[in-house]
Amino acid sequence: MRRGIAASALVAALAVSLAACGSSGSSSSTAGNGPVTITYWDTSNATNEAPTYMDLAKKFEAANPNIKVNFVNVPFDSAQNKLQTAMGSKGAPDVFRSEVGWTAAFAKAGYLTPLDGTPALADSAAFQPSLLKQASYQGKTYGVPLVTDTLGLLYNKALFAKAGITAAPTTWDELKADAATLKDKTGVDGFEMRAGDGYYAMPLLFGEGTDMVNTAAKKITINSPQAAAAVETYKSLFTAPGTVKADLTSDGYAHMMDAFTTGKVAAIINGPWEITNIYQGSAFTDKTNLGIAAVPAGSAGKPGAPTGGHNIAVYAGSDAAHQAASEKFAAFMTSATSQTEIAQKNSTLPTRSDAYTPALTADPGIAGFQAILPVAQPRPELPEYSSLFASIGTNLGKILQNQESTQAGLDSTAADYTKLLPGFGK
Structure with a gap:
């Protein structure tokens, strides 16, 4: 969690x-x-x-x-x-x-x-x-x-209904389209994503049929073409019409949750540990206003969350x-x-x-x-797996700030993983 x-x-x-x-x-x-x-x-x-x-x-x-x-x-x-x-x-x-x-x-x-x-x-x-x-x-x-x-798509049912959206998006392209519609129809930001945190980027990787590493093959996959495609989609979630730009401040998470619980943003990706806080927000005094759906799917066709x-x-x-x-x-x-x-x-x-x-x-x-x-x-049986999130989080932050390209950032992460996992190849 x-x-x-x-x-x-x-x-x-x-x-x-x-x-x-x-x-x-x-x-x-x-x-x-x-x-x-x-x-x-x-x-x-x-x-x-x-x-x-x-x-x-x-x-x-x-x-x-x-x-x-x-x-x-x-x-x-x-x-x-x-x-x-x-x-x-x-x-x-x-x-x-x-x-x-x-x-x-x-x-x-x-x-x-x-x-x-x-x-x-x-x-x-x-x-x-x-x-x-x-x-x-x-x-x-x-x-x-x-x-x-696990992570899911949390959304404000009332705002979705006001925008004429009758179902939660099932792909990242649908999510971006809905975000634009929500902004246009309600004046509220349609979607906000936790920025610079590798854990929250995992659904994008899984959606492309990959992971940070392939444990069975002992191979580092974070800089694979599939991972690069996932991160390009991830980047677009901060720049598409109706989405909130990347907040990489130390209070970024708190800002996202405040915006969602007060009805200033219509949808986020998060987990069940926030449910009690969400219910205390002004937008969710009626608990049934909280919609929960699987994270959107990527090009592999299936949704996946950690x-x-x-x-x-x-x-x-x-x-x-x-x-x-x-x-x-x-x-x-x-x-x-x-x-x-x-x-x-x-x-x-x-x-x-x-x-x-x-x-x-x-x-x-x-x-x-x-x-x-x-x-x-489920997480693979790899003792070092939780340690992998630090490097990808740091490099995602650099990628979002255009301090390095997607591929350069992922290659840098792969180099860090080589040190953590000496028995793994690229």
């Missing part, structure tokens, strides 16, 4: 123990026959999501009086580096919320314990197989899928007692009941079918994203 907004000052308030005597890191101890205290690093948004996870941790404690939870909220943007540092030295949490792209990398480094055959994966058959695959590395499962997400989300992972450096308690905690947090509660309060997508209750799917945001999950593409 990608986020463009920083965690608020509430992080400081949430970085406290649920237990009266919990300590930071996996060094928390058991006194005699007293309770085991496990440290859990939560990487969700402190304002909109963390309170739900904190409530669940309290419920877990109530159901398991011999286990206490030291709940620490860590800002998502800095969590990967903090986890890497902590697990490589000391102070690592016993259990934590891991972005799907981190799991394989941490497993490769030996930081995670396999969960196959443990209480954490007792309900493995209930989870979507593709999501369990994303939590795996070299045949072993190192995380329990907690929430999933699969994101988070797993619960257990630190391999904890002792047996803390690992056992952490496995129980992972099972509780990913149970059908817990996932339904998380989805109801945070508008995120469960990873198991039995969590999609009728009450949950009555939410148009949840139902809308559930419907487009089939076009989401």
Whole structure:
């Protein structure tokens, strides 16, 4: 899951123990026959999501009086580096919320314990197989899928209707045509795209039948003709009539979301993690005004979007007692009941079918994203995959500012990938 907004000052308030005597890191101890205290690093948004996870941790404690939870909220943007540092030295949490792209990398480094055959994966058959695959590395499962997400086309139904548009666009050319119509008929910008962020450009790559790399062939494909065509289409989404020019400022994401939630732009590409914020906007006091469709398709003829989300992972450096308690905690947090509660309060997508209750799917945001999950593409089993986004994001920014050509920018990215993936060819 990608986020463009920083965690608020509430992080400081949430970085406290649920237990009266919990300590930071996996060094928390058991006194005699007293309770085991496990440290859990939560990487969700402190304002909109963390309170739900904190409530669940309290419920877990109530159901398991011999286990206490030291709940620490860590800002998502800095969590990967903090986890890497902590697990490589000391102070690592016993259990934590891991972005799907981190799991394989941490497993490769030996930081995670396999969960196959443990209480954490007792309900493995209930989870979507593709999501369990994303939590795996070299045949072993190192995380329990907690929430999933993907990117979709989010649009303002009222503005589309005012412009006489009766259905969401299914191709990028249709999207550009609709953007022009929306601007002409309503005076509102038709479409805005997150600029200079490789994750948001993935639907363009998938739409041309390619990816940043071909893992099976061990080949770098980011500078292929298909990728160049994808980026040319991406560039056009910022310059076509009715589209918003590229906002590469540090507040670009916030500007896009403010424009959409207040009805100043009719459509964007984003994920389910923003649903609760969207519902708070003046343009969506009526939740049914939010339209959700699959991302448009490219020349390959099929839409495709990245699969994101988070797993619960257990630190391999904890002792047996803390690992056992952490496995129980992972099972509780990913149970059908817990996932339904998380989805109801945070508008995120469960990873198991039995969590999609009728009450949950009555939410148009949840139902809308559930419907487009089939076009989401799981990430390959490549520990370095999440690290690939940095270079492509930087070079997309340069391409959008005409500081380098499309091909030069992609060639520069490919050169960076060669350093990250020495076994891959071009």
